[in-house]
Amino acid sequence: MNSLDKSTIRDVNLAPAGRLKMDWAKEHMPVLNRLRERLSVEKPLAGKKVAISLHLEAKTACLAELIRDAGAEVIITGSNPLSTQDDIAAALAVAGVTVHAKYDPTPEEYKEHLIKTLEEKPDYIIDDGGDLVGILHSERPDLLENVKGGCEETTTGILRLRALEKAKELRFPMIAVNDACSKFLFDNRYGTGQSVWDGINRTTNLVVAGKTVVVVGYGWCGRGVAMRAKGLGARVIVTEVDPIKATEAYMDGYLVMPMSEAAKQGDYFVTTTGNKNVVNADHLREMKHGAILANAGHFNVEIDVEALEQMSVSKQTVRKDIEEYTLADGRKLYLLAEGRLVNLAAGDGHPAEIMDMTFALQALSLLYVAENHEQIGPRVLDVPYQIDEQVSRYFLEANGVQIDSLTPAQEKYLASWELE
Structure with a gap:
């Protein structure tokens, strides 16, 4: 069964309008586009399933397609009943992503969409607010077996994760993307x-x-x-x-x-x-x-x-x-x-250039979990500094901004306790 047949969406005829929105966002997300050039060739997620619960609008769709281009089978749902855009959901379903989301579902439908996403038995998850993690650890522990780790987008979700970790109930590693400097300094503040x-x-x-x-x-x-x-x-x-x-x-x-x-x-x-x-x-x-x-x-x-x-x-x-x-x-x-x-x-969410940084963090953090989940173990992990720094460097390069580098003598001075 193809992704469109499996999807739960409002109206497939809305797909062309959604594609126009996605193409506009993509034009203004140079960091994701740079990652796409590499990941679409390397296919580091080939053979893996990735479940995503985020605000389902154009910038999120660009992340979903990047992960698809990296080789993964992608299943996506909305993290808020009123933020899903039906034209974006339709465009993604046509483009090979399984979608379980509609604008303004009933509470029962919203919950059903989350569960359907998890019933695809993903290897990795990207969560926003902790809904996927919460269901896995409470109502549907039978779906935990395949999940090797994931990433969390928000402060609220990280609070939930740390509570799970403190209670020694967390079953897989999660990276706290919200706590990365390249996220909260720009997404949370300017976005x-x-x-x-x-x-x-x-x-x-x-x-x-x-x-x-x-x-x-x-x-x-x-x-x-x-x-x-x-x-x-x-x-x-x-x-x-x-x-x-x-x-x-x-x-x-x-x-x-x-x-x-x-x-x-x-x-x-x-x-x-x-x-x-x-x-x-x-x-x-x-x-x-x-x-x-x-x-x-x-x-x-x-x-x-x-x-x-x-x-x-x-x-x-x-x-x-x-x-x-x-x-x-x-x-x-x-x-x-x-x-x-x-x-x-009541709006279109953060500007595309801001979400470009955040979703680059998500993509690189997901790859980090995929490569290191066994060593990390079931805990909440900060975004590795090299990923955080890399995203901001990509952003500066995309905007034509150059910065200085330390000289070897300066690096030696900063690393020494001797005042010379």
């Missing part, structure tokens, strides 16, 4: 910063300048969101639980205060924590009329949507991806993209 505001602005069609933006959490994603909000002319408030990150936000020029105080002031609220209920019922009660709520964390748990539903006397869709909740006192609060990832559920 999230730009794509979140792309999603908010195209969805609301409202001005940001002069408004108050509350950024909940000041990790690398929060830094990016705050930086772009400031650039758009907003007054920015940061809320944090970590005193070190709070100090950094303060020194970066932002107002820092508890969420209970920020809730009274914000026009926009953007969550970036990876934790649940960081905007809760108490905060919602304090918000002013017209406040806009958006999530830029992984799962749709950061804003307590259930509490918002219970507090409301009516709800209606006022624009695509905007739900208006009217409270008993007449105030109206607006939730974007059902509280899911606003940059993907």
Whole structure:
């Protein structure tokens, strides 16, 4: 049975539109293209199956095709119900990748797509948020036998992996791609910063300048969101639980205060924590009329949507991806993209050039696991520095940027304890 016959997609007739999007992204992903030149000849993954759970849009499709070109049989599903693009899913299925994903599936369908992906019995996995790993270690341990290792894309997923490792339950090695410098410094900061505001602005069609933006959490994603909000002319408030990150936000020029105080002031609220209920019922009660709520964390748990539903006397869709909740006192609060990832559920995600770096890390890390899984053992591993450095070098070369190198004398000086 070919990949198209095995796939679970919305409409194969959407494939030409998806291919156009993929070709556009590919033109702006020079690092992946450089890797493709080598891997398509060497075929290091020949005879292997790779399962992928990522946000299924054009840049992800370029990664899937790179891994296919490296010789692997690729099975892919979406890591978020509202970020899958049906035309991309169709284009991949036509191109020889097995796809189990549709835009806005029911919770049951979403789960079924994940399980179908694992039932192909992959050798390696690329995960986003830990859904594949979670199912393998809880509901379907019968599918663990073939899995030799994989990579994780997100902070949320790595937290899950480290919890599994700490409990001595992790069954195979996983590389923490999110923790690579070439990932979080650029993807999390510049990618999230730009794509979140792309999603908010195209969805609301409202001005940001002069408004108050509350950024909940000041990790690398929060830094990016705050930086772009400031650039758009907003007054920015940061809320944090970590005193070190709070100090950094303060020194970066932002107002820092508890969420209970920020809730009274914000026009926009953007969550970036990876934790649940960081905007809760108490905060919602304090918000002013017209406040806009958006999530830029992984799962749709950061804003307590259930509490918002219970507090409301009516709800209606006022624009695509905007739900208006009217409270008993007449105030109206607006939730974007059902509280899911606003940059993907209501936008196109990170820019192609940014994901070029991240997906190059994924591809090279996957090859590293394939070559070394027996020696690594069942643990969470950082991206090897040589891979991290290589990706940034490729990126600089692709953009025509040259840098200096240490002289032998400088290398000797740095490696010596003697002050000569």
